[in-house]
Structures are given as C-alpha cells and as structure tokens.
Amino acid sequence: MGRRPKVITEAAVETPVATPVVRRRRRSGIVDHVAQTALLIDSLLKTRGAAGASHEELQAVVSWARGVHAETEELKNLVGRPRRQKALASPERMAAYELNKALLDNVLAGTVGLNVSEGGSIVFISPSGE
Numbered sequence: 001m002g003r004r005p006k007v008i009t010e011a012a013v014e015t016p017v018a019t020p021v022v023r024r025r026r027r028s029g030i031v032d033h034v035a036q037t038a039l040l041i042d043s044l045l046k047t048r049g050a051a052g053a054s055h056e057e058l059q060a061v062v063s064w065a066r067g068v069h070a071e072t073e074e075l076k077n078l079v080g081r082p083r084r085q086k087a088l089a090s091p092e093r094m095a096a097y098e099l100n101k102a103l104l105d106n107v108l109a110g111t112v113g114l115n116v117s118e119g120g121s122i123v124f125i126s127p128s129g130e
Contacts, residue, residue: 031069037062039108047113047125057116064122068100 040061044053075097103124106112115123 047115
C-alpha cells in the first residue's frame with residue numbers, strides 16, 4: 001500500500017495534442033468569365049466541326065451563359081427578401097433558372113455539347129454526337 005513506482009505514473013500522464021484549427025473559406029461568388037467563355041467557344045467549335053461558328057453564334061452562346069449568371073444574382077437578392085420572393089421568384093422562373101444552370105454546368109464540364117441552329121436558338125447535344 002505504498003507509493004506507486006515512478007515509471008508507472010509517468011506513463012499514465014498523457015500529453016495534450018493540439019488539434020489543428022480548420023478554417024472555412026467562403027466560396028467565391030466571382031465567375032471567371034474569360035475562362036468560361038473559352039470553354040463555351042471550345043464546346044461550340046467541337047460540335048460544329050469544320051463548319052466553324054460565326055461571331056453572332058458565339059455571342060449568342062456567351063450571352064446565354066452570362067444571362068444565367070445574372071439570373072443567379074437576381075434570384076439571390078429575391079430570396080433574401082421574403083416579401084418580394086413570392087411576387088417575383090415564381091416557380092416557373094425558378095424552374096427555368098435551374099434548367100439553364102444545369103445545362104451550363106454540364107456544358108462547362110464537357111458532358112453536354114452545344115450548337116446554334118439556323119434560327120439562332122441554342123441546341124444542346126451529346127458530345128459524342130449520338
């Protein structure tokens with residue numbers, strides 16, 4: 001019933017381990033329009049092949065993408081204001097935005113190609129041409 005040996009007491013003492021501090025970064029809401037434009041042009045030219053694309057067709061595609069980003073900002077402002085949300089952010093508008101955003105994300109990822117029809121409307125196609 002005497003004292004514990006010194007060796008046992010030293011082993012039982014745990015040294016505190018400093019846990020690393022994990023800092024969360026905010027996601028940047030800034031869109032790199034230059035890089036995105038390059039991806040959109042590349043996608044359009046791949047689907048057009050040797051036919052190429054006119055300046056107006058390229059402009060239509062880039063304008064569509066920038067319109068999607070403008071709608072993102074507009075809807076973000078409306079969601080922050082609950083009273084105006086019901087009046088301006090209708091379910092049809094939200095559905096159209098979600099569709100356009102999904103199409104834009106897939107074009108940028110390379111899973112969907114795009115083309116411009118004779119009438120000037122944007123046509124989305126499978127990149128393999130199926």
